[in-house]
Amino acid sequence: MTLELQDIQGTVLNNRPMPYFGSYVAFRINDAGSARTMLERLIPHITSAADWARPRENAWINIAFTWEGLRRLGVREEILDGFPIEFRQGMAARSAFLGDVGRSAPEAWDFPHGNNGFHVGLMVMASTHEGRDEKLAMGRRALEGLAGVELAARLDVGVPPTLREHFGFADGISRPFIEGQGGEPLPGQALTKAGEFLLGYENELGQLATGPGPEAFWRNGTYIAIRKIHQDVAAFRNFLRMSAADSAGQEKVAAKMMGRWRSGCPLALSPDADNPALVADAQRNNDFAYFEDDRIGRKTPVGCHIRRVNPRDGLQDTMAEARLHRLLRRGAAYGPMLPEDAVEDDGHDRGIVLALINANPGRQFEFVQSQWVNDGDFVSEGRRTDPILGRRDRADDFAYPDKPIRRRLAGLPDFTATRGGEHVFLPGIGGLRWLAGMQAGDP
Structure with missing residues (x-):
């Protein structure tokens, strides 16, 4: 065909x-x-x-x-x-x-x-x-x-x-x-x-x-x-600063929330340190799964952004079928970049426009948005939502396995706000x- x-x-x-x-x-x-x-x-x-x-x-x-x-x-x-x-x-x-x-x-x-x-x-x-x-x-x-x-x-x-x-x-x-x-x-x-x-x-x-x-x-x-989607970049940067004592710790928190280091390197393949060289290798940068290797999210937290919107094989022990809810995603930024050293908002509108392609809006986009982004039940996260894009009126914390003990980040602000759809x-x-x-x- x-x-x-x-x-x-x-x-x-x-x-x-x-x-x-x-x-x-x-x-x-x-x-x-x-x-x-x-x-x-x-x-x-x-x-x-x-x-x-x-x-x-x-x-x-x-x-x-x-x-x-x-x-x-x-x-x-x-x-x-x-x-x-x-x-x-x-x-x-x-x-x-x-x-x-x-x-x-x-x-x-x-x-x-x-x-x-x-x-x-x-x-x-x-x-x-x-x-x-x-x-x-x-x-x-x-x-x-x-x-x-x-x-x-x-x-x-x-x-x-x-x-x-x-x-x-x-x-x-x-x-x-x-x-x-x-x-x-x-x-x-x-x-x-x-x-x-x-x-x-x-x-x-x-x-x-x-x-x-x-x-x-x-x-x-x-x-x-x-x-x-409007992005509050200052709020995101300040939350990272409050959550870790140094830049390395801040990068780790950001990676745990997203599921990838900011370079794009997946935690699944490099959980302890960023590896930008891996990102450039198209044969490796997306070659990972969750069910056998990381079922409970020690590397890639089960509640992080990329694991919510694309669970891959991580739902094999539940009734959910990830293959029925796939999306083709196109993302583009709008608005000027906030200077790298800025910790206060400059008043400019900035964010991302998502174009999510699907042949069945109900069981694809709307299912992912309502059930995976804004509800945590499917990964035993209760009412916790996506730490990057999720609503905060139901829960405002994010937790992930860490050493020596599990870490919980409380008081997540609204990093984003919908401005059109x-x-x-x-x-x-x-x-x-x-x-x-x-x-x-x-x-």
Whole structure:
């Protein structure tokens, strides 16, 4: 089985260049005809998975829709009603279930969602500022003379030259290998059925992942959970300083919370000291498991971030099946870096935008967010949540095995806060053509 790469939007399968410059641009649809005209103009420039490795300008552009955006575009009601409830309701309506409460509640969001102005979004990436700006200019040209589509928001993102996110961790090391994508998986890279990430293919349940309406609309499409997450870098640094007497101790605490040293070196392979050289070796840097080697988390704590969002084989003695909840994760930083020696916040907004690709928003993204990030029962951690991203209204401590005794870190502050979120549908390129050619009342 091979994937139809020429019909799949490129961001689904392909890693972004490192470093890169990008933008998330949200638009509001006020007129269906204008929106279809814009889409018709953009389709020839959309980057497919086949195009990704050989772009003309080292720049890429993809497009996605909220449920409300598809409604405003003119998709018939019986098709709209066939979408998953998570996509139909939108992420803001599901905030309590997802743990977006308190300072993360939708009332505090500064990026629009499907019910207040986010109907269609462009994802632009490039290896240079100039390449990004040219793709953005292409989007502006597609809107010329179309009063029925208006700009709602723009957020510039990217990966800094350090290849580190704002808390100082290397990012983008681990990802699943999708059946049919071509090539061979790296050691430790989980082989996953294509239907976990793309409609039109078999998933891990042995079922064909499908969508509503005609196959021409949904085939090779997928869903993306977009999350804008503010990072309180000063709070994170100060917590590390309060938790350890020296820099080596602070690095250890950070590594225990994440599950990797800040270089990206996994605790599973180097639990006592960082080993940056290991990170550069793609044959080694992700080649580890938990069940036989580290079941109770002496090396990689069971409640740390990477073990929560990707338990690997660590759940073999429970009813949970990690293979049913895998996500393809794309992360990009926004906002200026806080100077390395700063311990006070400078007032600038900074954080990360997560694009979490999944073919089933309920059992993939929403399950991981509600059950693994914001609840500890699945690893016998009670109400403890993710020490990096988790909510703090249920528990605010983190514990891990240490020498000579188990260590408990109490009083974790909110290191992060949700500032935007939405489930979007990313059609295949054939699906985009179907949308552009659709007229009101089309079968």
